[in-house]
Each structure stands twice: as C-alpha cells, then as structure tokens.
Amino acid sequence: MSKKYLYLNLIFNVMNKRNLMIILSFFFVFISFVIRIIGSLLTGNIALIIESLHIFMDVFITLTILIVIKIIYSKQSMKFPYGLFKLEDMVSFILAIIIIYFSFELIFNNNYHNISGMTVSSIFELISVIPLVFSSIYKIKASRLFNSPSLKNDGIHTFADIVEGLFVSIGLYLTNYFGVISYYFSIMIAFIALIVTSYLIGKNAILSLLDLPHDPNLKIKMMGLLKNVKEIKNVKDIRFRWAGPSVFVEIVVEMDPRLTIDEAHPITENIENMLKNNIEGIYSVTVHVEPVKRNDFKVLIPLSNENINSEIDSQLGRANYYAIFEIKGESIKYDIRKNNLISKENLVGVDFIKFLLDENVTDVICKNVGDIIYGLLVSRDIYCWYFDGKNAEEAIKMLIENKLKKFKIQ
Ligand SMILES: [Zn+2]
Known part of the structure; x- marks a missing residue:
C-alpha cells in the first residue's frame, strides 16, 4: 500500500461519511x-456579481443549518420534552425568506443596460453551475444520513440554483443576438424557479411552526394500523405535531371498560412500538385510553334458590340456579334457570362454558371459581367478576358502575 493511499484511507476512517459529504458539498x-x-472581476457584469453574492449567502445558509443540527442533537436539547427540532423549521423558514429576497434582488437590482462582455460572463456562469451539481448531490445524500429536512431543502435549493444559473447563462449569451428582451425573459424564468424553491422550503416550515398538518395521508395510514389492534374498540382522536424531522403523536382510543390499568398498559406500549416501527419519523407516541361504553351485556350469577333475592351460590358450575341478566342500555331484564348440570358427575366445566356460549353470556359474577372454569372463561373472552355480597341485583348495579374487581388466579 502506498503512503498516499494510506493517508487517504486514514482520512476516510477518521471522518465519518456524513461529515465528509458536508465538506465535499x-x-x-x-x-x-x-x-x-473571477468572472465578475474580469467583466464587471452585474448579474455575475449578484450571482456571486448569492453563492456567498448559500454558504452561510448551509453553515447555519449545520450549527442547528449540532444544537438539535446535543445532550442539552434532548432534555427538553419536545427537543429543539423546531429550530430546523425556523432555519428552513428563514432560508425561504432569504431566497425570496434574492429573487427580487435579481429582478429589480440588475443593471440591464450594462450588457457588455455577455459571452464571457455567460461562460463563467455556465462553468460555475457544474460544481453546484456535485454540491447539491452531496447535500441531499448527507441530509439522509443526518435525517435533516432543512439540509435536504438546502440541497433542493442548490439544485434550483443550477437551473437558475443555466437560465442566467443562456440569457447572458442570447443577449448578443436578441438584446435586452432575451435577458429579461431568462431572468423571469430564473426568478420563478427561485420562488418555487422558496415555496417548497417554506411550506412545511410554516406548517410545523404553526402546528398544522403536513400530510393528511398519515392519519389515514395510522387509522389503518390501529384497526389491527383488537383491543381498540374505537379511535377517538389522533393528533400530530411536526417538528423538523420528527413527529409527535397523541392518540385517544376507546377500550373495553373491563380492562384494568395493569392490562391496558402493555397494550398501549405495544401500540407505541407498532406505530414507531411502521411509520418513519415518529419520535414519541402518547396513548390516552378511555373506556368504551358497553350497551349490551349478558351476565350470569349463580343463585342458591329460585328467587332473585336468594343468596349467591358459593359454587359456580354446580350452583343450584342461575340468574341471567340481560342489560341493554337502560333496560335490565332477568331470568332464573335451574342448573341441569348439578347432577353431572364430571367435566361440569366444559358443559358449563358451552351453556354460557349458547346463551351469549359476556360476564360472570361469582364468589368462587375453579381453575379449570376460570381458564375456560378467559379463553372464551368471558369476564369473571368477584362479588362477596349477597344480592344479585346489587352485584349487577356494581358491575354497571364499574365497581367490581376481576378474578385473578395466579
Ligand atoms: Zn442559492
């Protein structure tokens, strides 16, 4: 390996790829x-002087963006709850304003009467565009590695400068043949190109700064993903906050009111991870859980006698009677049945569950539950509530008011 190659290799290793790209740009x-x-000094062409000033400003803009990136990802700014991502939007916004300023400068402060040295000026302008192509490519490549939209916008800006530079060059050259008119025309096109660039850069920055939505499709995409979460009964609200490269998400979902905090928490964590993994740029997700209102449910309560006021049977599968309450909104009806399984010798659990499924029972309230029946209830999504009072109607009242606790078998 030659010394020169070794030296180059060292440089490449020491500097990381993205810094190298910035330096190249x-x-x-x-x-x-x-x-x-050099062209300006040789010809004194005003258009070239303004174009030189433009480039000078561009260097300043890129430097500002790099300083902002450094600040955003510093430990200090990570201490803020929403980071300092909006600094990027501020820089993009200022960039857009600067471009508008230069566009008008180009239009109004050009000395159209000084049309000497047009061919030489045109050649200088044309050659100056070539390095801009590389600069634009490196900026956009680096923006991906830095995950920085303002750097990407800067790359797009440089690309627009290439187009603009070409028009200025052509205009300068054609002035030799068509006079001032061709110059006006080319500069107008260059002007429009710059205004469009400014709009592209400024639009998202203003939306971020004002907390307005960037992308209406994101909500649709997120709704689609949330639909796959079976615990979510309804998505009430989704809100986004865009800041630089990051999106902060707040969602309000309705879940089964019978879920305890212990049960809901891992579900919300899964939702957060699922959204972060599927949608690029999500920085944080906050999930608010609200209980969905249950309108219809059917509740079984074991009774010791064929009377609604009789004591709740301490057994479930082998209770004497069952009270089956049908709750539909405000209306509550009940029905008392004799337990036909009481005389059965074994495997009462399986028949009991079959009975519940046939009756479309959604909840069971009881004093005791055996391991086998409990397991079967859980597997069939039938909720099992603990109640140690005496009266079935009181138990129903407590269930509706969400005051009952679920059975837990360790
Ligand atoms: Zn520029």
Missing part, C-alpha cells in the same frame, strides 16, 4: 463561488 460551492467572483 462546501468544497464544490466554494469552487462555484471562486469561478463567479
């Missing part, structure tokens, strides 16, 4: 600046 902008400045 600066290098090419600087080359472009030097070409324009």
